[in-house]
Amino acid sequence: MNRREFDPNLKALHKVVAIVRFCLQSGMTHMLNNNNFMKTLITSFALLCSASSIMASTLDQQVTRAMPALEELYLHLHQNPELSLQEQKTGARLASELKQLGFQVTEQVGGFGVVGLLKNGEGPTVMIRADTDGLPIVEQTGKPYASKVKVKDANNNTVGVMHGCGHDIHMTSFIGAAEQLVAHKQQWQGTLMMVAQPAEEVGAGAKAMIKEGLFSKFAKPDHVLGLHVSAALPAGKVAISPGYALANVDSVDIIVKGKGGHGAYPHTTVDPVVLASRIVLGIQTITSREISPLKPSVITVGSIHGGSKHNIISNEVKLQLTLRSYDREVRDQQIAALERLTKGIAQSAGLPDSLAPIVYVHEEESIPSTYNEPALANRVTESIRNELGASQVVKSEPVMAGEDFGLYGRTDDNIPITIFWLGGVNPQEYQRAQQNGEPLPSLHSSKFAPDYPLAIKTGVRAMTASALDLFNQ
Known part of the structure; x- marks a missing residue:
């Protein structure tokens, strides 16, 4: 504030x-x-x-008074998670909460997305975003409120569903901030835009909402704010990274072709398993020898599949990769190097161009890096420090994880955006893990169980203070 x-x-x-x-x-x-x-x-x-x-003192006191209802909302969301592109009931619940607060609400935007607008006189438009989807994980936290939901996924497989990435905390903090901003309407003027975004986990939600006219049909915000729970930061604290905060994410398939045959006569074949092995080793030199060490780059081979029997040399092998970077130039360099490297290895084995490896980038799944506009990030940092205390806010380093939140700052409107990390680990558990060198359950872990009361209260206060400051700049 x-x-x-x-x-x-x-x-x-x-x-x-x-x-x-x-x-x-x-x-x-x-x-x-x-x-x-x-x-x-x-x-x-x-x-x-x-x-x-x-x-x-009103904000802190009002958030404290609101916590029983917010905890009840959190438990409902946690126990009723929905997979990406299936968030119908979740969206409806958030829409209902916003309607009760007096927002003009539109549902099913870009899938099961929700947009709530509250106009409060002349002033800037501030957008607050929360993501709504769960993950196909069987929860193993042992908590009495653990999710027991099981559904059919897109492949008709029965899977457990869990909010293993903290989206339940995001949504609860989102509603809590909306409540407080409504309660403090006399302290700000402008338009509050609340966006509940589906399908973050598959990189589709932000794209769909923007494509459906988020900034043209509803409002073009002057600032966009978001938060993400952290599994490596104690609850009660907030961390923020001005500039790059999260990475470009690209999923890449490489189909390595060869000439199959009998395993007893390898000299009559061109073995794609061997070619794939050479490609995996060659990939290690792209980051270490082709890209500047001052520019972060990650190329990970996540899976390799080929062959069907002990004594059969197959005709092809499939590799699946994830690429991470911050700069667009580095991302393009990674892809170009993969195409050149794979083609060269195939040629060195005597394969014709018709059997050259295929490098396929899943552009529909690609998401850009998240760039926290420095002036906005610094202002948000100041606001949260003033609300929580300077010791509760730290500067974080960029991470190679990805988030489609970055898309809101990549439109032609060039809207400044900032997302901050919200501590989720119980402070005593965090201290014990630090002292004993024990690993903490990570995001996307079946055992991730955040300290939700403290995290939610901190998230509501931090987001409300940040928005109030932006309305009154």
Whole structure:
């Protein structure tokens, strides 16, 4: 929250200074020597401090009072997760919550996305986004509120469903922030845009909502805010990274072709298993020898499949890769190097161009890096520090994970965006793990069980304070 607007002592002091300055500029210095006048001025200062202090404490107190209902909402969302592209009931619940708060709500935007608008006079438009989908994971936390949901996935397989990436905390903090901003309407002017986005886990939700006219049919925000729970940060803390925060993500398939035959007569074949092995080793030199060490790059071979029997040399092998980077140029360099490397290895084995490896980039799944606009990120950092305390906010390093939140800043509108990390680990568990060198359950783990009461309260306060500051800049 902006201390220039909401710090109780500072706000009161500004008023007193203005009176003193007026006296000096108007030649009324004799008033400053008048005991009765000075007593009145000091009394007024004390009253202003007292009144402002009550106002400043309202947010923390109101969030505390709202927590029982928010915890109930969290437990409902946690116990009823829905897979990507199936978030119908989740979207309906969030839409209902926003309608009750007075938002103009549109459902089924870009799938099961929800857009809520609240106009509160003239001023900037601030968008707050939360993602809504769960993961195909059987929860193993042992918690009494653990998800027991099982559904059919796109391949008609029965899978467990869990909010293993904290989207239940994101949604609850999202509704909590909306509640507080409605409760504090007298402290801001502008348009609040709440966006509940589906299908983040498959990289499809933000694309679909933008394509359906998120910024043209509804509103074009001046700022976009988001948060993501962290499995490596204690609850009660927030971390933020100005500039690059999350990576470009590309999924790549490589089909390595060969000439199959009997395993007893390898000299009559061109073995694609051997070619694939050479390709995997060659890939290791792309990052280490072709890309500047000052520019982060990751190329991971996640799977390799080929052959059907011990004594059969197959006709092809399939590799599946994930590519990570921040710069677009590095991403393009990675893909170009893969195409050149695979083709060269095939040619060296004597294969014709008709049997050259196929490098296929799943462009429909690709998501760009998330770039926290530095001025906005620094402003949000200041707002959260003023609300939570300086010790509760730290600067984080960029990570190679991906998030389609970055797409909101990649449109032709060039909207500044910022996402921050919200601590999710119970502080005592975090301290014990640090002392004993024990690993903590990560995001997407079946055992990820965040300290949801503290995380949600912190998320609501941080997001509300950030939005209030942006409305009053």
